[in-house]
Amino acid sequence: xxxxxxxxxxxxxxxxxxxxxxxxxxxxxxxxxxxxxxxxxxxxxxxxxxxxxxxxxxxxxxxxxxxxxxxxxxxxxxxxxxxxxxxxxxxxxxxxxxxxxxxxxxxxxxxxxxxxxxxxxxxxxxxxxxxxxxxxxxxxxxxxxxxxxxxxxxxxxxxxxxxxxxxxxxxxxxxxxxxxxxxxxxxxxxxxxxxxxxxxxxxxxxxxxxxxxxxxxxxxxxxxxxxxxxxxxxxxxxxxxxxxxxxxxxxxxxxxxxxxxxxxxxxxxxxxxxxxxxxxxxxxxxxxxxxxxxxxxxxxxxxxxxxxxxxxxxxxxxxxxxxxxxxxxxxxxxxxxxxxxxxxxxxxxxxxxxxxx
Ligand code: 1CP
Numbered sequence: 001x002x003x004x005x006x007x008x009x010x011x012x013x014x015x016x017x018x019x020x021x022x023x024x025x026x027x028x029x030x031x032x033x034x035x036x037x038x039x040x041x042x043x044x045x046x047x048x049x050x051x052x053x054x055x056x057x058x059x060x061x062x063x064x065x066x067x068x069x070x071x072x073x074x075x076x077x078x079x080x081x082x083x084x085x086x087x088x089x090x091x092x093x094x095x096x097x098x099x100x101x102x103x104x105x106x107x108x109x110x111x112x113x114x115x116x117x118x119x120x121x122x123x124x125x126x127x128x129x130x131x132x133x134x135x136x137x138x139x140x141x142x143x144x145x146x147x148x149x150x151x152x153x154x155x156x157x158x159x160x161x162x163x164x165x166x167x168x169x170x171x172x173x174x175x176x177x178x179x180x181x182x183x184x185x186x187x188x189x190x191x192x193x194x195x196x197x198x199x200x201x202x203x204x205x206x207x208x209x210x211x212x213x214x215x216x217x218x219x220x221x222x223x224x225x226x227x228x229x230x231x232x233x234x235x236x237x238x239x240x241x242x243x244x245x246x247x248x249x250x251x252x253x254x255x256x257x258x259x260x261x262x263x264x265x266x267x268x269x270x271x272x273x274x275x276x277x278x279x280x281x282x283x284x285x286x287x288x289x290x291x292x293x294x295x296x297x298x299x300x301x302x303x304x305x306x307x308x309x310x311x312x313x314x315x316x317x318x319x320x321x322x323x324x325x326x327x328x329x330x331x332x333x334x335x336x337x338x339x340x341x342x343x344x345x346x347x348x349x350x351x352x353x354x355x356x357x
């Protein structure tokens with residue numbers, strides 16, 4: 001097991017209380033009795049109490065930037081279910097917002113940004129006020145520390161540079177990412193953009209850790225659309241740079257990364273980024289994960305979110321199969337992508353029961 005977290009802690013991030021936190025223990029390479037469990041997008045529109053807060057908060061970014069409400073929403077799934085982690089309620093797109101590319105969220109269209117036009121637009125992005133602009137996010141982390149049960153790990157997060165760049169270049173979600181890919185192939189300002197995003201991600205994650213985040217996850221949601229000969233340069237390398245910067249300052253903070261859709265690249269990703277844990281999407285065969293990933297990293301995943309919508313015995317069987325095959329190695333149970341809004345919330349209770357049984 002390639003555990004790269006050193007034994008020396010910092011004053012605020014030592015291992016003195018990790019004994020009570022199953023997820024942290026597994027991320028630090030211990031073998032424990034029960035598999036830890038949390039779910040990507042565990043806070044969100046499938047929960048009635050989320051919809052209630054969301055409707056009173058105004059727009060989505062107001063919710064992200066109001067520490068009291070963001071902390072409340074982070075805690076909602078923790079009060080309902082026996083989960084091992086709380087993930088800070090925020091979004092990966094606060095980074096473009098903080099760099100000076102304003103963003104709005106529409107109920108039907110999702111995120112909308114004024115798309116980056118050219119080199120000049122990249123030059124106008126500024127790192128100068130990033131952590132000041134995002135101070136409410138760090139205040140949310142501080143509030144959470146005061147209310148979090150002693151067994152629950154607080155996870156901070158950010159988007160990986162490539163995934164965030166796609167939204168900035170396309171001006172929002174995209175079907176084919178053709179503009180983002182063209183930038184990758186030929187636009188001279190792609191490299192400076194990726195450098196700014198890498199620096200911004202490092203600042204943002206370090207500030208979350210300084211505020212109290214106990215682990216961080218890097219979401220590379222669009223890893224799967226990167227052409228194979230660009231994967232190392234624009235997926236592995238930026239995430240390795242970010243991970244190194246985190247470990248330089250905080251050697252005891254585990255880094256989880258989610259290169260969704262990376263396919264056979266998952267193996268190089270696990271070996272070359274320096275992350276402690278890799279979150280695996282639902283398309284990756286379990287036996288392949290055992291042979292190719294578990295020897296190198298802690299694995300997290302990978303129940304299909306649609307199976308959580310189905311629930312009942314169909315779900316129980318699929319979850320049990322994942323536990324049987326991956327649970328023998330170092331493993332954190334999660335979904336292969338985020339909880340979808342149409343998920344009946346009782347199904348999460350059923351899933352927790354399977355993992356705890
Ligand atoms: O109005 C609403 O409630 C909007 C829905 C929503 C929510 C609940 C968005 C808009 N973001 C979030 C919160 C969020 N986003 C969290 C914290 C909650 C939790 O996990 O419990 C996290 C970790 C994210 C991360 C995120 N945002 C990702 C990476 C993970 C993933 O799901 O792939 C991405 C790609 C985004 C962008 C984003 N935010 C929201 C939308 C609609 C989108 C676009 C998604 C797309 O392009 O398909």
